[in-house]
Amino acid sequence: MTAISPTRQEDFPNWYQEVVLPLAGHGAVRGTQVIKPWGYGAWELLQNGLNDEIKRKGAQNFYAPLFVGMDALQSEAKHIDGFAKECAVVTHSRLKEENGQLVPDGELTEPVIVRPTSEAIIGPLAKDWIHSYRDLPMKLNQWANVVRWEMRTRLFLRSTEFLWQEGHTFHCSATEANAFSLEMQACYQVFLKDQLALPSIAGEKSELERFSGADHTYTLELLMQDGKALQGCTSHDLGQNFSKAYDISYSDENNQLVHAHGTSWGLTTRMIGAIVMVHGDDDGLVLPPKVSPTQIVILPINPKNDPKVTEAVQEFKAALDGLSFDQKPLRVMIDERDYLRGGAKAWEWVKKGVPIRIEIGPKDLDKSQFCLSRRDQAYGQKQFLPLDQVMQIPELLEDIHHTMYQRAQDFMNDNTFVVDNKEALMDHFSSGNSGFVTVFYAGSAEDEQLLGDHQASIRCLTQSETEGLCVFSGNATNTIAWIAKAY
Amino acid sequence: MTAISPTRQEDFPNWYQEVVLPLAGHGAVRGTQVIKPWGYGAWELLQNGLNDEIKRKGAQNFYAPLFVGMDALQSEAKHIDGFAKECAVVTHSRLKEENGQLVPDGELTEPVIVRPTSEAIIGPLAKDWIHSYRDLPMKLNQWANVVRWEMRTRLFLRSTEFLWQEGHTFHCSATEANAFSLEMQACYQVFLKDQLALPSIAGEKSELERFSGADHTYTLELLMQDGKALQGCTSHDLGQNFSKAYDISYSDENNQLVHAHGTSWGLTTRMIGAIVMVHGDDDGLVLPPKVSPTQIVILPINPKNDPKVTEAVQEFKAALDGLSFDQKPLRVMIDERDYLRGGAKAWEWVKKGVPIRIEIGPKDLDKSQFCLSRRDQAYGQKQFLPLDQVMQIPELLEDIHHTMYQRAQDFMNDNTFVVDNKEALMDHFSSGNSGFVTVFYAGSAEDEQLLGDHQASIRCLTQSETEGLCVFSGNATNTIAWIAKAY
Numbered sequence: 010m011t012a013i014s015p016t017r018q019e020d021f022p023n024w025y026q027e028v029v030l031p032l033a034g035h036g037a038v039r040g041t042q043v044i045k046p047w048g049y050g051a052w053e054l055l056q057n058g059l060n061d062e063i064k065r066k067g068a069q070n071f072y073a074p075l076f077v078g079m080d081a082l083q084s085e086a087k088h089i090d091g092f093a094k095e096c097a098v099v100t101h102s103r104l105k106e107e108n109g110q111l112v113p114d115g116e117l118t119e120p121v122i123v124r125p126t127s128e129a130i131i132g133p134l135a136k137d138w139i140h141s142y143r144d145l146p147m148k149l150n151q152w153a154n155v156v157r158w159e160m161r162t163r164l165f166l167r168s169t170e171f172l173w174q175e176g177h178t179f180h181c182s183a184t185e186a187n188a189f190s191l192e193m194q195a196c197y198q199v200f201l202k203d204q205l206a207l208p209s210i211a212g213e214k215s216e217l218e219r220f221s222g223a224d225h226t227y228t229l230e231l232l233m234q235d236g237k238a239l240q241g242c243t244s245h246d247l248g249q250n251f252s253k254a255y256d257i258s259y260s261d262e263n264n265q266l267v268h269a270h271g272t273s274w275g276l277t278t279r280m281i282g283a284i285v286m287v288h289g290d291d292d293g294l295v296l297p298p299k300v301s302p303t304q305i306v307i308l309p310i311n312p313k314n315d316p317k318v319t320e321a322v323q324e325f326k327a328a329l330d331g332l333s334f335d336q337k338p339l340r341v342m343i344d345e346r347d348y349l350r351g352g353a354k355a356w357e358w359v360k361k362g363v364p365i366r367i368e369i370g371p372k373d374l375d376k377s378q379f380c381l382s383r384r385d386q387a388y389g390q391k392q393f394l395p396l397d398q399v400m401q402i403p404e405l406l407e408d409i410h411h412t413m414y415q416r417a418q419d420f421m422n423d424n425t426f427v428v429d430n431k432e433a434l435m436d437h438f439s440s441g442n443s444g445f446v447t448v449f450y451a452g453s454a455e456d457e458q459l460l461g462d463h464q465a466s467i468r469c470l471t472q473s474e475t476e477g478l479c480v481f482s483g484n485a486t487n488t489i490a491w492i493a494k495a496y
Numbered sequence: 497m498t499a500i501s502p503t504r505q506e507d508f509p510n511w512y513q514e515v516v517l518p519l520a521g522h523g524a525v526r527g528t529q530v531i532k533p534w535g536y537g538a539w540e541l542l543q544n545g546l547n548d549e550i551k552r553k554g555a556q557n558f559y560a561p562l563f564v565g566m567d568a569l570q571s572e573a574k575h576i577d578g579f580a581k582e583c584a585v586v587t588h589s590r591l592k593e594e595n596g597q598l599v600p601d602g603e604l605t606e607p608v609i610v611r612p613t614s615e616a617i618i619g620p621l622a623k624d625w626i627h628s629y630r631d632l633p634m635k636l637n638q639w640a641n642v643v644r645w646e647m648r649t650r651l652f653l654r655s656t657e658f659l660w661q662e663g664h665t666f667h668c669s670a671t672e673a674n675a676f677s678l679e680m681q682a683c684y685q686v687f688l689k690d691q692l693a694l695p696s697i698a699g700e701k702s703e704l705e706r707f708s709g710a711d712h713t714y715t716l717e718l719l720m721q722d723g724k725a726l727q728g729c730t731s732h733d734l735g736q737n738f739s740k741a742y743d744i745s746y747s748d749e750n751n752q753l754v755h756a757h758g759t760s761w762g763l764t765t766r767m768i769g770a771i772v773m774v775h776g777d778d779d780g781l782v783l784p785p786k787v788s789p790t791q792i793v794i795l796p797i798n799p800k801n802d803p804k805v806t807e808a809v810q811e812f813k814a815a816l817d818g819l820s821f822d823q824k825p826l827r828v829m830i831d832e833r834d835y836l837r838g839g840a841k842a843w844e845w846v847k848k849g850v851p852i853r854i855e856i857g858p859k860d861l862d863k864s865q866f867c868l869s870r871r872d873q874a875y876g877q878k879q880f881l882p883l884d885q886v887m888q889i890p891e892l893l894e895d896i897h898h899t900m901y902q903r904a905q906d907f908m909n910d911n912t913f914v915v916d917n918k919e920a921l922m923d924h925f926s927s928g929n930s931g932f933v934t935v936f937y938a939g940s941a942e943d944e945q946l947l948g949d950h951q952a953s954i955r956c957l958t959q960s961e962t963e964g965l966c967v968f969s970g971n972a973t974n975t976i977a978w979i980a981k982a983y
């Protein structure tokens with residue numbers, strides 16, 4: 010029945026651990042997470058919305074297996090340098106009892122790993138499915154769980170298992186593949202803005218930060234309230250790298266065999282963590298209306314069990330049920346629990362981040378009004394509205410969405426610092442500041458390494474219309490580097 | 497451009513392997529399967545429909561981890577006798593390169609297994625989440641992948657990894673839990689009938705066939721066209737078995753600690769296999785209209801590239817796009833590929849099982865007609881309908897659904913044999929017959945074992961209104977056993 014302790018200011022990591030609790034918890038096996046109904050409800054809404062966008066891009070959903078064999082991994086061994094080494098390795102196919110203990114049995118001739126990503130699974134399939142230029146472009150997508158064995162885990166941000174969608178496409182030409190990977194990056198950026206109220210910077214990863222199998226990695230970078238950046242979605246132009254590793258080729262219009270050009274792109278449950286860290290406040294979660302499992306909760310104030318109140322509340326809900334927002338019916342519930350005090354109930358919904366709370370009691374009915382609290386406003390701030398203004402609620406949800414987006418956008422602007430020399434750049438981070446620092450950049454891997462000494466890194470590169478001098482090399486360039494500490 | 501070879505009559509298992517190909521294929525790792533876009537499209541439609549039903553039952557979706565620890569498994573060790581021993585055991589957390597080969601590294605102190613089902617994962621969570629009778633009933637559901645290491649695999653029917661939904665509920669009383677498990681069985685039966693056109697027998701498993709952690713296992717049993725039974729969905733009344741193993745208890749209205757009563761229930765991708773084996777014919781798949789990713793394919797006949805035909809086809813599709821079936825817009829596509837001959841195109845859609853094919857050519861337009869072929873009728877059987885009868889197509893889909901259901905129901909009736917003595921029962925199976933045999937039954941585990949000698953088993957038990965004599969013990973009983981060879 011109180012705000013979150015510690016506050017964001019006092020201790021952001023521990024604030025996060027507290028505030029995220031209505032959404033998720035830790036599984037019994039180290040590093041795993043449980044997505045609770047409230048969190049999964051948000052993910053399902055996100056999923057439905059994004060699934061529609063992905064289908065509009067012409068991709069078809071399918072499902073590839075969970076396990077990758079060693080031979081398929083060997084084929085892409087040169088790409089395996091990065092994350093893929095930390096993975097769950099299955100070496101046995103049964104358990105047996107030995108002195109009352111369960112122990113592994115049935116050793117596999119070849120161990121298999123649980124997919125950390127599916128390029129090595131989809132490669133051999135695409136080889137079978139693609140024959141002619143007429144089979145291209147082939148656009149596939151799957152919603153799946155993946156596993157990367159992480160040492161230090163944090164709910165949604167870094168966990169041994171997470172959920173995502175991974176798209177994989179194959180094209181005839183390099184131009185088409187590159188254009189499609191950029192199209193998906195743009196699709197994600199609009200989706201984050203329109204559905205999750207999340208502003209982002211769309212750029213390209215530097216060579217050091219690029220996915221090891223990609224020619225280009227396009228990324229969305231988000232800024233959290235502690236001033237650290239979080240990588241949002243990525244979209245990779247894979248060139249012919251995987252096509253060559255798995256011999257994915259097609260016969261072109263002149264009957265010549267050519268390796269296909271690939272892309273892959275993904276969005277993960279990490280975005281739920283971004284929602285928490287961008288929008289949350291010291292009272293708890295603040296969910297964007299479009300992905301809040303309940304958008305409006307009605308809290309009847311009815312200590313005397315007055316049937317007039319019960320009836321008015323039911324009528325009010327029925328009126329809401331007839332309205333829609335974002336082309337879907339409103340998601341409304343009445344919290345009828347009579348064993349909790351009004352304050353305790355209200356705080357529960359505050360912490361869960363429900364966009365709108367409505368209180369209706371006998372005094373309100375006398376005045377033909379209801380009392381409305383917006384989660385994007387401070388606790389205690391209330392509006393009393395005439396009962397017939399129920400029709401305005403979809404517009405309020407729209408306004409909450411825009412207010413949340415604008416607030417996050419303002420925060421990002423206020424925490425983006427333009428710097429024109431290397432000393433100021435390094436000083437920024439070495440003196441404990443955060444946020445994005447942008448600089449003109451035509452530097453080298455060694456320069457990037459230097460940033461690492463200050464726990465900062467190039468989050469992405471964008472192109473400026475004007476030219477400037479690289480803060481490292483002094484060379485003229487149009488490239489801007491967005492530098493930050495990051496999750 | 498031909499029918500399936502072999503036919504069902506010639507060789508049912510190999511017919512199955514051929515006919516299933518548009519839906520799925522084998523993964524590179526032994527025993528795994530790839531669900532192709534056409535098959536996943538059907539699964540997604542099934543999923544959306546069933547998800548709505550499950551939510552109507554008050555269950556909330558959530559997501560529990562993929563991995564189970566050994567300690568959690570030990571707690572239910574007495575229930576582990578069955579399938580749970582064949583599982584994927586993860587013993588290492590990374591790969592390293594050794595002489596150019598990738599080998600397991602980072603041995604785990606405690607191995608973990610990939611979930612074969614999630615009772616042992618959800619048990620400890622429910623223990624944390626349930627405190628008071630006010631938290632009950634708690635109804636959870638997840639859509640997930642599970643792994644059971646199978647030696648002999650067959651696409652959709654038996655594979656190392658499969659997809660399913662698993663529901664888990666907790667109740668205050670034994671009566672309520674039992675009633676809910678029966679409610680879910682009924683829900684599945686209606687769903688199979690209404691959405692997949694699949695008739696089924698709803699009964700209870702015998703002690704021998706029951707899920708080892710359940711007090712009662714309720715099942716739906718289906719009959720395939722080769723006369724073998726396939727277990728459809730199951731719904732378990734778990735009593736207090738898992739609640740005691742994981743100490744899931746609540747304080748009741750008198751503040752007494754009581755163990756909760758549980759249920760679990762699931763439907764898997766196996767149902768796609770059932771669709772194939774119940775409805776398929778010697779020309780290929782026959783998909784029930786409600787789960788066919790495309791319901792109507794339009795095949796323009798336009799060798800001279802007559803713009804009049806192109807236009808008429810577009811108009812026809814636009815008219816279809818405005819219609820709906822089962823409260824959803826029709827799923828229509830035009831197959832415009834001009835590099836395939838008409839016959840080859842038509843056969844491709846026949847094999848994919850699309851419910852309705854429509855041909856429109858210049859001659860049809862002269863007569864203001866279109867040519868319609870129903871997949872539930874023999875190849876070559878066509879109707880020529882006036883163009884303005886496009887409005888009738890949703891009704892035709894409904895009729896196809898009912899025809900498919902009725903045909904399957906008739907097949908099941910024609911292949912259900914009532915027998916009143918043990919010799920006739922044994923003779924039936926020992927002389928190579930299949931189908932269901934029903935008998936009055938009050939027998940013992942030894943009697944069931946006898947059936948096993950003839951590759952038959954009790955698929956389920958139902959209650960008759962009249963009494964009869966058990967074919968084994970001779971005792972009077974109301975119980976009917978449905979006996980069959982089974983997948």
